[in-house]
Amino acid sequence: MPDKEPERFSLSGKDADTPEGITGDPYVIRYPxxxxxxxxxxxxxxxxxxxxxxxxxxxxxxxxxxxxxxxxxxxxxxxxxxxxxxxxxxxxxxxxxxxxxxxxxxxxxxxxxxxxxxxxxxxxxxxxxxxxxxxxxxxxxxxxxxxxxxxxxxxxxxRQRVLIGVDDTDTPDEGATWTLTHNIARAIEDEASRYLSHTIVQLFPVPYRTKNCVSIVCEFASAEPALLVDRFQRLLERYTLSEDTGMAVFTGFDPSPLLPFGRKVKRGEVRRDLIPRIGEGTLDLIIEGRGIIGAVAALPFYTRFEEALSLWTGSG
Structure with missing residues (x-):
């Protein structure tokens, strides 16, 4: 058979050879x-x-x-x-x-x-x-x-930066924390609270993990932090499949004081009583299942993708 000519890509069924024009000022690109x-x-x-x-x-x-x-x-x-x-x-x-x-x-x-x-x-x-x-x-x-x-x-x-850390929403049979948290963040985003980023954080593979042992941090810029957190919590409690879910929230400009704790959780198993108190910003433990350790550990790694995704074996 002869080679088939690839179909030409077009938008909305319009003929690509006959553009109808540019909507708005052709010399302005509006920032979304x-x-x-x-x-x-x-x-x-x-x-x-x-x-x-x-x-x-x-x-x-x-x-x-x-x-x-x-x-x-x-x-x-x-x-x-x-x-x-x-x-x-x-x-x-x-x-x-x-x-x-x-x-x-x-x-x-x-x-x-x-x-x-x-x-x-x-x-x-x-x-x-x-x-x-x-x-x-x-x-x-x-x-x-x-x-x-x-x-x-x-x-x-x-606005204030609001970081929401979540761990342990799935079971060995169903669910995935990274997808659930993103979908919740999209569902609650509004004019007062803009969803900025989603970071997957690789933790130390503890024996009781579901499979990959990761937690999630979602970042928002919010003028109404308390309302944002409440809406996120209610949807998380509705859709989580696990009784061990953890949810932690950092409200403030810079969560780097939590980095030493986060790095400990990437290196090995850590006790809950080692969760630190911080001087700048506020740290709130919202849902305190076993996943609270991973939820807190995720917070300082927002948008630090390379470090967040690296797997530390305990010697790093």
């Missing part, structure tokens, strides 16, 4: 969402941008890192994350070498203010693309395009 979390004292901000155009996001990552307001930047799945020092900077923009950046960040009681500036296409990204992003409550933006210098200031709700 921007959220920000701040620490308790307002001395650090993590700006999380959900992007639609990977090339534009990587271009911003490369150039925005030069701003003195930006402490660090990293790509995490469909988001770019900027760790910011609150303050303002007068950026000396130059074509090709430093064409755009974040020039300001400020933290108030209930909102976070972010300012961008750029030249040329960098000005389009700084002004037009971000000012009407999802999650922006109000904005001020310059006309952008061509070779103009343009910028914007956007205001975002001030």
């Amino acid at each position: 969402g921007i959220v920000a979390v701040a620490d308790e004292h307002g001395s650090a901000v993590e700006l999380i941008e959900f992007f639609d155009c990977l090339g534009g996001a990587m271009w911003s990552k490369h150039h925005y890192a030069q701003s003195p307001v930006v402490r660090s930047v990293r790509n995490c799945g469909p988001t770019m994350r900027y760790l910011l020092n609150p303050g303002k900077a007068d950026l000396d923009l130059q074509g090709s070498t430093f064409p755009a950046g974040i020039c300001g960040a400020a933290v108030a009681d209930d909102e976070i203010e972010i300012s961008y500036v750029g030249i040329g296409g960098g000005g389009v990204g700084a002004a037009s693309c971000r000012s009407f992003a999802g999650g922006v409550t109000r904005c001020r933006a310059d006309p952008a395009g061509g070779g103009k210098r343009a910028g914007s200031t956007v205001w975002l709700p001030r």
Whole structure:
């Protein structure tokens, strides 16, 4: 038989040879969402941008890192994350070498203010693309395009980071904790609580594991942490298949004080009474089955995917 011609991919059954046009401004790519979390004292901000155009996001990552307001930047799945020092900077923009950046960040009681500036296409990204992003409550933006210098200031709700750790929801016959937690997180996400990440954490293979011995941490940026946790707990209790389920919650900016405990649980079997008390942020034990140890251990590994997934045999 002769080779079959592969079918041409098309969207919504439309003929790929006759495009009908572009919806909206053809020179603007709207960011699907921007959220920000701040620490308790307002001395650090993590700006999380959900992007639609990977090339534009990587271009911003490369150039925005030069701003003195930006402490660090990293790509995490469909988001770019900027760790910011609150303050303002007068950026000396130059074509090709430093064409755009974040020039300001400020933290108030209930909102976070972010300012961008750029030249040329960098000005389009700084002004037009971000000012009407999802999650922006109000904005001020310059006309952008061509070779103009343009910028914007956007205001975002001030949110807290909420990390929910879960372990032991399945049985030897059915279920999987990683899928259940993701589906719960998606089900409860709303305007007040944005679901940011899901991390699978490999623990030490204890004898009473189901099979792979992993726990999960789901990350949210929330303006209503208590309501978020309550909704997650109710769905977890409804759908878990195990009587040993554990659920723990960290609310705060940085869970790294829990890393020593998490690493112990990756190295070997750990007693429950070794769960630490912490000074920054709050740690709440919500469902206290045997899985509570793995649930707490997962918390500090959010988005630390390489370390989270590594299997430690007890000698590492």
